[in-house]
Amino acid sequence: MKNKKANPDPSQMSTSSIPEIDIIDLDSGSVESPAADPSSRDQGAKRKFRFNIHMLLLVVTVLFVSGIIYKILTFGVHVDLDEIFKDGPGTYEDNYDTILPLFDSEGNALYKNYGEGSNILVFGNAPFADDRDSEDNLANMIQQMTGATVYNCSVSGSYLAAEAAELNASEHPTDIFNFYWLCSLATGYHASTDREYRKGLEILGDTAPPEAEEVYNTLTSLDLNTIDVIVAMYDGSDYLAAHEMYNDANATDLTQFTGNMEAGIELLNVCYPNIRIIILSPAYAYALDENGNYVSSDMKRYGPKLDVLSTYVIKQYGSCCDRSVTFVDNLYGTINEDHASKYLTDHLHLNVDGRKKVAERFVYALNYYSHLLE
Numbered sequence: 001m002k003n004k005k006a007n008p009d010p011s012q013m014s015t016s017s018i019p020e021i022d023i024i025d026l027d028s029g030s031v032e033s034p035a036a037d038p039s040s041r042d043q044g045a046k047r048k049f050r051f052n053i054h055m056l057l058l059v060v061t062v063l064f065v066s067g068i069i070y071k072i073l074t075f076g077v078h079v080d081l082d083e084i085f086k087d088g089p090g091t092y093e094d095n096y097d098t099i100l101p102l103f104d105s106e107g108n109a110l111y112k113n114y115g116e117g118s119n120i121l122v123f124g125n126a127p128f129a130d131d132r133d134s135e136d137n138l139a140n141m142i143q144q145m146t147g148a149t150v151y152n153c154s155v156s157g158s159y160l161a162a163e164a165a166e167l168n169a170s171e172h173p174t175d176i177f178n179f180y181w182l183c184s185l186a187t188g189y190h191a192s193t194d195r196e197y198r199k200g201l202e203i204l205g206d207t208a209p210p211e212a213e214e215v216y217n218t219l220t221s222l223d224l225n226t227i228d229v230i231v232a233m234y235d236g237s238d239y240l241a242a243h244e245m246y247n248d249a250n251a252t253d254l255t256q257f258t259g260n261m262e263a264g265i266e267l268l269n270v271c272y273p274n275i276r277i278i279i280l281s282p283a284y285a286y287a288l289d290e291n292g293n294y295v296s297s298d299m300k301r302y303g304p305k306l307d308v309l310s311t312y313v314i315k316q317y318g319s320c321c322d323r324s325v326t327f328v329d330n331l332y333g334t335i336n337e338d339h340a341s342k343y344l345t346d347h348l349h350l351n352v353d354g355r356k357k358v359a360e361r362f363v364y365a366l367n368y369y370s371h372l373l374e
Contacts, residue, residue, distance in 0.1 A: 095333035096317040102276040116147035124233040128154035141359040160234040161243040169200035176200035236285030242302035277325040283335035286347035
């Protein structure tokens with residue numbers, strides 16, 4: 001049977017029917033098509049480049065996550081406080097001490113060694129008034145440490161701020177015991193102070209502080225020309241009683257914690273500029289919550305317009321700077337919150353060790369410039 005399928009004409013055959021031949025590179029083992037589009041090779045290279053970026057990002061991510069995990073695992077690692085404080089709790093190097101000598105009328109510093117033969121007059125409340133007749137009393141400690149004669153005119157239960165701007169013993173009998181009116185009694189600046197003091201004692205009767213009569217007799221008989229130094233220290237009682245702290249419109253407002261102090265300093269400087277004045281700040285005192293529990297006095301505020309105990313001290317420091325008198329910071333430099341429980345009998349009053357620390361800091365400030373006399 002005759003084959004009807006004609007043999008194809010070589011001239012009519014399309015070159016497209018010829019399959020492409022892959023060339024095998026025996027050295028590299030890869031197959032290369034001679035007709036391959038060069039752009040395909042570029043795309044392959046790009047795909048390879050993108051793969052490397054992904055790997056890099058993956059490595060960075062792993063390292064980042066590992067760092068976070070490490071921080072989480074090592075956060076809050078237990079610290080051995082016994083090891084840190086093996087040499088004691090340390091000290092506050094930053095405080096508000098401002099130790100100044102006495103200045104004359106021309107502004108020249110007058111240096112003196114306040115030791116035996118010197119006379120010191122102290123005002124205040126519990127720090128100086130507690131255990132008044134004991135050798136462990138703060139004023140008596142200072143006398144022992146310095147050899148000076150110390151007149152203790154502190155009044156237990158008294159405050160630095162007054163209840164009224166004017167002295168009226170009939171309405172506010174306890175005002176006779178605050179710093180300014182005691183300074184007035186000692187200087188005789190206000191003629192009515194003596195009369196009001198006696199009236200206040202009469203009104204208070206048996207409720208008057210036990211040393212009130214003694215203080216009156218001392219201040220009315222003492223010649224302030226013989227006094228070398230006047231010291232005042234009031235504890236945190238004003239803060240605990242929510243007494244006002246300061247009055248920007250009147251720096252000598254007697255009803256303010258700092259105002260009463262500034263008024264007293266001003267009065268003494270006018271009447272007896274030859275006396276050096278040293279103000280001792282309150283030491284640390286705990287605040288009390290509604291249940292009588294001790295809480296931090298850096299957290300508790302009494303009254304809507306008042307502040308924490310440290311603000312009272314800072315404002316007191318500012319007042320002393322304005323008046324150019326010595327200020328000893330007992331809150332940060334002597335007894336602070338870290339160790340207050342060791343030096344207090346309760347939330348406020350100093351124990352014997354606490355008084356000793358305060359006495360040592362006072363003597364340090366008192367004779368701070370004594371080396372200039374050598």
